[in-house]
Amino acid sequence: MKFNIQSKFLGILISVMIVSMSVACLSHAAAIEKEVLEVAYLFDNDNDVVRDISGNDRHGQLVGATYVKGVFGNALEYDGNDDNLIITGYTGIGGTDPRTTVFWFKTSTVREHSWVKWGINSSTQKYYIRAHVRGTECNLRVEVNGGNNFGTDDVCDGEWHHCAVVFPKGSSAVKDHDLYVDGVLQAKEGTEFNTNTNNATQEVNIGAPLANHVHMLGTLDEVAIFNVDLDLKQIDAIRNTGLQTALGVDPQEKLTTTWAFMKKY
Numbered sequence: 586m587k588f589n590i591q592s593k594f595l596g597i598l599i600s601v602m603i604v605s606m607s608v609a610c611l612s613h614a615a616a617i618e619k620e621v622l623e624v625a626y627l628f629d630n631d632n633d634v635v636r637d638i639s640g641n642d643r644h645g646q647l648v649g650a651t652y653v654k655g656v657f658g659n660a661l662e663y664d665g666n667d668d669n670l671i672i673t674g675y676t677g678i679g680g681t682d683p684r685t686t687v688f689w690f691k692t693s694t695v696r697e698h699s700w701v702k703w704g705i706n707s708s709t710q711k712y713y714i715r716a717h718v719r720g721t722e723c724n725l726r727v728e729v730n731g732g733n734n735f736g737t738d739d740v741c742d743g744e745w746h747h748c749a750v751v752f753p754k755g756s757s758a759v760k761d762h763d764l765y766v767d768g769v770l771q772a773k774e775g776t777e778f779n780t781n782t783n784n785a786t787q788e789v790n791i792g793a794p795l796a797n798h799v800h801m802l803g804t805l806d807e808v809a810i811f812n813v814d815l816d817l818k819q820i821d822a823i824r825n826t827g828l829q830t831a832l833g834v835d836p837q838e839k840l841t842t843t844w845a846f847m848k849k850y
Contacts, residue, residue, distance in 0.1 A: 622641075623812050643672050643675045650664075650670065653804060660805060663792050672788055676788055677703035679782050697716050701714040702787075705785075713727065714727050725750070746767055807828045
């Protein structure tokens with residue numbers, strides 16, 4: 586009996602210590618403002634208008650892709666022919682402004698999958714996130730017209746992979762991007778070139794190719810674009826808990842006043 590009482594007391598003490606440590610950590614943090622989120626899609630509805638949970642009402646027009654089971658709730662399955670998601674009226678982030686694009690992807694087909702693009706196909710002005718083919722593998726890649734930056738981890742092995750493309754504040758060139766696959770920072774390969782994204786006319790497309798590349802073929806889940814350079818801690822929060830939890834979205838898909846995301850001073 587004495588041992589049981591001591592064990593219960595020890596359990597309570599440990600719980601109190603964990604809570605205290607959590608509070609202490611939060612006291613050194615500040616919530617990221619919701620304004621940093623441009624668009625975010627959970628794909629948990631089931632119609633041709635894909636709901637944007639950012640609060641900006643940038644709902645996407647679905648062309649052909651179908652809803653299937655994803656990493657968190659539903660996802661979109663692309664047939665590789667003409668499927669696309671168009672963010673009507675939204676032309677992305679321009680110039681050299683910081684940005685982060687995140688998404689989940691799964692395929693066993695090696696090809697130049699077109700994931701997210703905007704801008705025009707002129708020198709420095711396009712912004713294109715697609716797959717880079719390397720033999721029997723394909724890697725995460727971002728490119729402008731004139732240069733590119735790609736990683737080394739295979740994202741076309743039939744498993745789900747979380748991808749994050751970060752253009753840090755103060756950057757000016759394509760190889761300034763930080764690419765993450767499943768939370769792992771990728772080595773930077775490719776051709777250096779300036780970045781000056783045009784966001785005047787071209788709506789953001791998710792799945793359609795640019796120039797001589799090909800449509801996405803595979804399954805896509807939880808896409809979001811931010812107007813800041815998220816760090817790895819924040820990216821991992823999205824990867825581990827999903828957008829709805831990480832962004833503090835209630836069941837009605839409305840952002841709460843304070844996000845679950847935390848950032849150190």
